[in-house]
Amino acid sequence: EPEVTQTPSHQVTQMGQEVILRCVPISNHLYFYWYRQILGQKVEFLVSFYNNEISEKSEIFDDQFSVERPDGSNFTLKIRSTKLEDSAMYFCASSKISSEREAFFGQGTRLTVV
Amino acid sequence: TQLLEQSPQFLSIQEGENLTVYCNSSSVFSSLQWYRQEPGEGPVLLVTVVTGGEVKKLKRLTFQFGDARKDSSLHITAAQPGDTGLYLCAAYENTGFQKLVFGTGTRLLVSP
Incomplete structure (x- = not known):
């Protein structure tokens, strides 16, 4: 069954660093979303x-956040700092x-930002 | 932003009991989705209800969409420990399917 896959499953980064979270959406889907859930x-x-x-x-999605679909399959969320x-x-x-x-x-x- | 209020927030029951979870809003929705989420995992879609008054069954789970399409309920019959999880209702804001908003959630614990 088609599924949305995300990598990595866990990312630890230092405060101020840039991170890129990656997603491969279901192949025939055209709408893509990012959500977040703070613990609890x-x-x-x-x-x-x-x-x-x-x-x-x-x-929440301020200037520190950006999204991109760099190719036909990936969808990324970047947090700059x-x-x-x-x-x-x-x-x-x-x-x-x-x-x-x-x-x-x-x-x-x-x-996890430390 | 439309608010989806779920009740109860927490529910702890014994295996075999029945339960109902509610999702209420003052807004009218074209459709409403129910998800289940387990700790550390993503929400998993259970069902979508579209028509006012619609009832959908998924094994021991019965979902109903209110006649006015403002509210929904999830009824579980003979709950099992495997039903334990966070149940979330979700609906798109009226602005056209761009923003799916989630309810406050009901955390269910079913003990053997």
Whole structure:
């Protein structure tokens, strides 16, 4: 069964460093998303991406964040200068064009900023 | 931002009991999705409900979408320890399928 895959599963980085989280969405999906979940808290929307551009972003998604689809299969989230409060699980999701627009999530990347 | 309130927040029951989890909002949704999330993993889609009043069954899980499409419920019959997890409802904001927002979640623990 097709699935969204994310790498790495766990990333530890020093404060101020740049990190890139990678995702391979389901192949026939056209909408891509990043979410984050701070430990014990809600799953929060960060950004959605369609047709090679951001379609919506939250207030969390500030200038330190960027997304890219560098080729036909990968979808990346870059955090330019990580802060301690960026520590969270980051989930990538994808969906196809359908009336329900069901979103399927990856297993997540646990980002720890020290 | 539309708010999806789930209740209860926590539920601890014995194996074999029945339970119902609620997802409420003041907003109308074109569809609503239920997910289950286990610790350290991503949300796994269980079901999507689309039509007001719709009822969908997934083995021992019964999902209902409110007539006005503002609320939904998840009923589990004869809960098993394997049902333990965080249950999340989610819906797109009305702005057109770009932003899926999640509810506050119900954490379920089923003890043997």
